Amino acid sequence: xxxxxxxxxxxxxxxxxxxxxxxxxxxxxxxxxxxxxxxxxxxxxxxxxxxxxxxxxxxxxxxxxxxxxxxxxxxxxxxxxxxxxxxxxxxxxxxxxxxxxxxxxxxxxxxxxxxxxxxxxxxxxxxxxxxxxxxxxxxxxxxxxxxxxxxxxxxxxxxxxxxxxxxxxxxxxxxxxxxxxxxxxxxxxxxxxxxxxxxxxxxxxxxxxxxxxxxxxxxxxxxxxxxxxxxxxxxxxxxxxxxxxxxxxxxxxxxxxxxxxxxxxxxxxxxxxxxxxxxxxxxxxxxxxxxxxxxxxxxxxxxxxxxxxxxxxxxxxxxxxxxxxxxxxxxxxxxxxxxxxxxxxxxxxxxxxxxxxxxxxxxxxxxxxx
Numbered sequence: 001x002x003x004x005x006x007x008x009x010x011x012x013x014x015x016x017x018x019x020x021x022x023x024x025x026x027x028x029x030x031x032x033x034x035x036x037x038x039x040x041x042x043x044x045x046x047x048x049x050x051x052x053x054x055x056x057x058x059x060x061x062x063x064x065x066x067x068x069x070x071x072x073x074x075x076x077x078x079x080x081x082x083x084x085x086x087x088x089x090x091x092x093x094x095x096x097x098x099x100x101x102x103x104x105x106x107x108x109x110x111x112x113x114x115x116x117x118x119x120x121x122x123x124x125x126x127x128x129x130x131x132x133x134x135x136x137x138x139x140x141x142x143x144x145x146x147x148x149x150x151x152x153x154x155x156x157x158x159x160x161x162x163x164x165x166x167x168x169x170x171x172x173x174x175x176x177x178x179x180x181x182x183x184x185x186x187x188x189x190x191x192x193x194x195x196x197x198x199x200x201x202x203x204x205x206x207x208x209x210x211x212x213x214x215x216x217x218x219x220x221x222x223x224x225x226x227x228x229x230x231x232x233x234x235x236x237x238x239x240x241x242x243x244x245x246x247x248x249x250x251x252x253x254x255x256x257x258x259x260x261x262x263x264x265x266x267x268x269x270x271x272x273x274x275x276x277x278x279x280x281x282x283x284x285x286x287x288x289x290x291x292x293x294x295x296x297x298x299x300x301x302x303x304x305x306x307x308x309x310x311x312x313x314x315x316x317x318x319x320x321x322x323x324x325x326x327x328x329x330x331x332x333x334x335x336x337x338x339x340x341x342x343x344x345x346x347x348x349x350x351x352x353x354x355x356x357x358x359x360x361x362x363x364x365x366x367x368x369x370x
Contacts, residue, residue, distance in 0.1 A: 008053045009145045009208040017226055025117030027054035029229055036230035040323045043194055043235055047151035047224035049216055050232055052200075053208060055146045056101075056120025060111040060127060062135040069103060069111045072130055072271055074254065076264030082107050085170045085189050087262050089254055090115070090123050091272035095279055096250035099123050100242065100259070102191060104172060112187075114146065114202075116244050126271065145208030149215060150198030150235075152368070153222045158199055160218040163188050165199070169369055180210030193232060195239035195367050237320050237329060240290055240362020246301060246317045247288055247331055256284045256333065258362075286314065286333045289340065290364055291348065291357035293328035299348040299355060305332050306347045306354075313338040316348060324365050328355070331362065 005028035008014075014021070019030035030051060032039060042048045060069050070077040075088035082105050090098040099119035104112040115123045120141055128137040149157055155165040162177040163186060172189035184207040192198035203211040216226060233243070240258075242248045247257050254263055255276060263276060291299060299319035306312050319330035330348065334340050344359040 008051060009205050010051060010053070010212055013209055013212060014051065019226075019228060022229070024229055025054055027117055029054050030226075032228040032230045033226050036228070036234060037323045039225050039227035039231035040234050042223075042225040043151045043196055043227060043231060044324055045152070047149065047153040047157050047219050047222050048227035048231065049212070049219045049224065050148040050150065050227050051145070051208075051212060052148055052232070053145040053205075054117040056113070056115040056117055056123070057140040057144045057146075057202070058113045058115065058120060058124050059138050059140055060113065060131075060135065061109060061138075063109055065111050065135055066105060066108045068131065068135050069127070070267070071269045072127055073103065074263040074270050074272075074276075075103075076267055077103060077105060077111075079264075080105050080170075083171055083173065085172055085191060089248075089259065089262055090126055091254070091270075091276065092126075092250065093272055093275065094250075095253045095255070095272040095275035097244065097248040097252065097254060097257075098126060098250065100244055100248055100262075102189075104187075104189070119244060143205055144202045145205055145211070147201040147203070147208070147212055147215065148192055148194075148198060149201065149219070150192045150194040150196045151224060152197055153224065154196070154198045157215060157218040157222055157224070158188065160221070161214050163201070179207075179214040182210070184211055186211060192369070193241060194235040195241075195363065195365065195369065196235075197369060233318075234320050234323060237318050237331065238322050238324055238363065238365045239367065240331060240364065243318060252333065253279060253284070255279045256286055256288060258288050284336060286335050288317070288362075289332055289334050290360040290362040291316070291330040291332050291346065292325070292360055292364065293348075294345070294356045294358055297350050297353070297355040298328035299330035299350055299357065303330070304349045305334060306349065307338065308345060308347060310347075311338070313340065313346070322364060328357075329364050330357070334359075
């Protein structure tokens with residue numbers, strides 16, 4: 001019998017709000033409250049509040065912790081200073097992606113990581129196996145909650161509850177704020193997974209309910225909504241952001257997934273460096289593209305992609321109806337040998353029906369993180 005999904009820190013709060021739940025990464029998380037399209041629209045036009053506490057948390061500490069992490073993960077941690085965060089990848093020797101994650105540079109001796117829920121243990125294990133004496137790698141999955149406040153009114157919302165907002169993209173700050181009758185320490189970072197101006201909050205696990213409820217009151221006053229993982233998925237797909245297990249995996253490299261920008265190619269060392277350099281030099285055998293449906297229909301993950309002549313050239317990794325564009329969109333891995341280019345037409349097999357789609361380089365909608 002499969003293990004029951006793990007409840008997050010504020011399941012009771014979501015239940016009281018009328019949320020529907022689903023298992024994600026082994027955790028029971030809210031999928032929607034008022035409906036995915038309404039929640040998606042709130043984030044694009046106003047503000048939305050997500051509970052994403054299923055995301056992992058881990059720390060790497062000790063003398064030279066930043067230098068150690070930089071020898072392991074793909075991106076160049078030396079590009080950022082203390083108080084900034086960085087998107088990076090943990091790859092294996094073959095160049096496959098164990099996980100994509102955010103690394104917070106607290107100091108030269110303290111790196112805080114936020115990996116995906118299902119991959120936290122694997123990331124911790126990979127780093128711990130490589131750690132020299134004096135470097136400690138600790139899984140802190142249930143020590144912190146993670147909330148995301150996303151949308152054009154997100155700064156207004158955080159200001160109202162007393163949290164800092166004046167920081168550059170991918171910067172973070174720790175703040176003590178009175179919420180629910182007590183002082184709560186919250187880490188605030190200018191990051192997100194929606195393409196909108198937004199923030200991610202990391203309170204202590206046991207403080208998550210008080211922080212969520214205080215922020216939700218401000219979100220509601222600003223005309224926003226609580227939002228679930230359904231809207232999170234449609235928002236990230238519109239941006240072409242990868243989801244591990246779909247656009248990134250042990251079988252899908254950063255080069256194939258257009259994530260080469262998150263690789264420090266000039267670094268002398270990181271997991272999988274030789275394999276990724278060889279793939280980059282030779283050219284990937286397949287490449288991630290965006291697809292926009294030109295007719296009625298919605299492409300979905302695992303749908304096959306063919307040429308107009310019926311030649312099988314790839315597969316959709318994610319697909320959804322875009323509430324912003326009002327049409328079906330997808331991300332797809334397409335064989336490089338097919339010679340597909342931006343603006344070409346391909347056909348997606350949607351339950352036996354051919355759906356014509358235009359090939360585009362993601363994102364599908366404009367980035368508004370600044």
